[in-house]
Amino acid sequence: MTAVNDMIDAEVKGNDVLLFMKGTPAFPQCGFSGQVVQILDYLGVPYKGVNVLENMEIREGVKAYSNWPTIPQLYVKGEFVGGCDIVREMFQAGELQEMLSEKGIETSKQSA
Numbered sequence: 116m117t118a119v120n121d122m123i124d125a126e127v128k129g130n131d132v133l134l135f136m137k138g139t140p141a142f143p144q145c146g147f148s149g150q151v152v153q154i155l156d157y158l159g160v161p162y163k164g165v166n167v168l169e170n171m172e173i174r175e176g177v178k179a180y181s182n183w184p185t186i187p188q189l190y191v192k193g194e195f196v197g198g199c200d201i202v203r204e205m206f207q208a209g210e211l212q213e214m215l216s217e218k219g220i221e222t223s224k225q226s227a
Contacts, residue, residue, distance in 0.1 A: 159223025
């Protein structure tokens with residue numbers, strides 16, 4: 116499992132905004148992944164999506180990596196943010212936009 120963990124770690128540390136999701140940003144394959152994609156796209160945040168459906172080891176490995184049982188999982192600057200509910204609540208409260216700004220992540224939308 117170390118090779119998978121190393122790959123996950125490299126993705127998390129190598130991308131400012133990373134979303135482990137079911138499907139792709141262009142074609143989410145679960146409603147929760149789709150909601151996070153909609154939020155990130157609405158904010159105009161550049162991010163990388165990793166489709167966990169393509170590799171069962173990554174799908175299980177990311178849960179162990181974050182100690183979080185569900186997918187999607189959003190990481191910003193190497194830090195685990197949360198799953199769909201947390202991301203949605205942070206977005207609605209303006210906290211996600213604030214966190215992105217504090218971490219130097221450009222968005223095309225300003226905080227509401």
